[in-house]
Amino acid sequence: MKKNIGLLIVVLLVVAMVGTYVKQQIDEERAIDKSALGKDMEERNIGLKDGDTPPDFTLTSLDGKDVTLSELRGKKVVLNFWATWCPPCKAEMPHMQNFYDQFAEEKNVEIIAVNLTAEERDVTADAKVDTVMTFRDSFELTFPILLDPDNLTGSDYQIITIPTTYFIDSNGYIQRAIKGPMDVDMLKNYVDALD
DSSP states (O other): OHHHHHHHHHHHHHHHHHHHHHHHHHHHHHOOOHHHHOGGGSOOOBSSSTTSBOOOOEEEETTSOEEEGGGGTTSEEEEEEEOTTOHHHHHHHHHHHHHHHHHTTTTTEEEEEEEOGGGOOSSOGGGHHHHHHHHHHHHTOOSOEEEOTTSHHHHHTTOOSSSEEEEEOTTSOEEEEEESOOOHHHHHHHHHTTO
């Protein structure tokens, strides 16, 4: 009787070991190697930290075109938040235009300037868009200027300091955020670091 119980225990242990081994083999065969799938298959958080996928939005440009951030995937994106009354924003805009003229095509980069339209000061609600158009024309800006009339996008991006700029790589991930104005050399260095 003791022999039978001992033999039964040995058989159960062998079955358990074989079962565990077989399960591990099946799990390994089913596992997908993330590195084989590429960077886009990694799990990313939607957020504002380096490595996060930025919150998506669709805003209308001064030219009346809808621009959706996620549709720019495949390009590097310089996402800038600003207002016309902001002195550092005024100082930065000529540098952004010079960078755009010199490097946008060569470096496969798009500048998207989101005007915090709801935050425009000293003008009536109806005149805010005209104020932004006048600003664009006076600085001869040719990159897309998007309007955020209800400050929904500015709120999603937690914009307190302006200008604030997010550098987004061609896979659609935030690589850096800069608070304050930049010049052409800074823009070039940050964009070059994206890939």
